[in-house]
Amino acid sequence: MRALWPIASNTLREQWRSRAYQVALLFAGVMLYLSLLLGMLAVDQELRALLDFGLGFIETLALAAAVFGAANQLLREMETKVVYLVLSRPLSRGSYLLGRVLGLALSIALAVLAMSALHLSILFFKGWAWHGDYALAVFGILLKLLIAVSLTTLLALSTTSPLSALTMTGILWTLGHFIQELNFLARRLGESTASWPLLALLRLLPNLELLNFRDRIALPEALGTSSPVLFGLIYSLAYSAACLLLAQALIRRKDL
């Protein structure tokens, strides 16, 4: 674990210096500015539109950076053989993997915080009054991104193809936002054998609906009075840990 931070900090530096990351941040700025224009079109719902579009852009752009980074970083290091120089040092493959994931997750978190600061400045400029649920919404995005990074890392190591990992993450991410609908479908199918694959899929899919804290800004009553944040945090950490444990098992057995 001693090697975790050097690997993570190097990953962070790699991300900050990458042209793709810088362009994504610039693009995020442009998109947030566009949300200002879209807000004007919404007339009396301007602030609501600004909030929704802004948070949506932040999540989508950060997701793109997260899955692209996670799908490529390990496989690229294996292809370029940099990994030989790293793993011939006294550190475990597990530490290397965790360091890489931690570094990527931190760089994405910093990008989300930077985009949120920009978004907030636009909102304040338009007269929005601060509400604590905004912070919760951003926290929910960060938890979703942690799951995305862990899941994509696992898929990249299983498929050894960045494109396959990207595609599969995209599908699982989308389905993860329709868990209630999939559960409803499974109930409709009853106990027939046709429901088995769906039930199996439901057990594997990340339940991303749990982490849609930004719904709270629009519909505070939707989340009730329970503590969805704590549950969401525990769920995200557990799901990510499971993905990373499987990924560790894969990388330990891998011939490089």
Next chain:
Amino acid sequence: MGETLGRPSHSPHEGRHSGACAPLAALSYQGVSKVYVRSHLGRTTRRIGLEDLTLELAPGETLGLLGLNGSGKTTTLKLALGLLAPSSGELRVFGHLPDSRESHRAVGYLPELPYFYPYLSPREALRFFGRLSGIPSAELGARCAAVLEQTGLRPHAERRMAEFSKGMLQRVGLAQAMLHEPRLLLLDEPASGLDPLAITEFRAVLSRLQKEGKSLVLCSHSISEVERLCHRVAILAQGRLVRTLEQRDWSAAPGRLEELFVETVRPSSEGAWR
């Protein structure tokens, strides 16, 4: 840095069976085989990378690994680093399993055509690898400066490696391999891409490492380099160790090692390796 290497005056390998208590081998392969198994669309293919290799490297010895492309040289090195798991047999590095931390602390590795993070400078890369090797922060700066000096990289220490030529990257590769002062260095095509002056400097560095008692494995297509530097040579063909040669076998006549190598790797009329 301009010093040229003379032939080693002794062969550590010669002393290994003298009856005295033998020191722990720097590197020991006992019946090691590696079979690459690839599965694609339900079809599994197997390719032998290395077959039943039994070979030892004594502490302080320099061993040359010679062979044609695909003969198993790089596989032999990667097994010693724990980057590949052997399919059968036993492998030890100073008595430790190759994927153990103890083994990795003792080994420095220069891969063929090393690639580095292009956004880093050599000094940043060395600091990164030094931290991974567990070099204390207080010593890291001095160690980096020393290897940068030894490999002639000091004037380029702050340049981004994206701008570096193949030969410059090779120097950085050698620097990172020596950084943690390993007892065993595994060098895969170390002179590849180096200009004549850099080759002379490289020989001087290896000569110093030999004098310090380091064990070296030199994997190369450059027979003249191997001839100059090695105490012993192992020739691989199609994943098998087909011949080992002691320095006395080639030292009598310049170019003799090349003759022996060609004679060994050229298939006989029966198609078998001699």
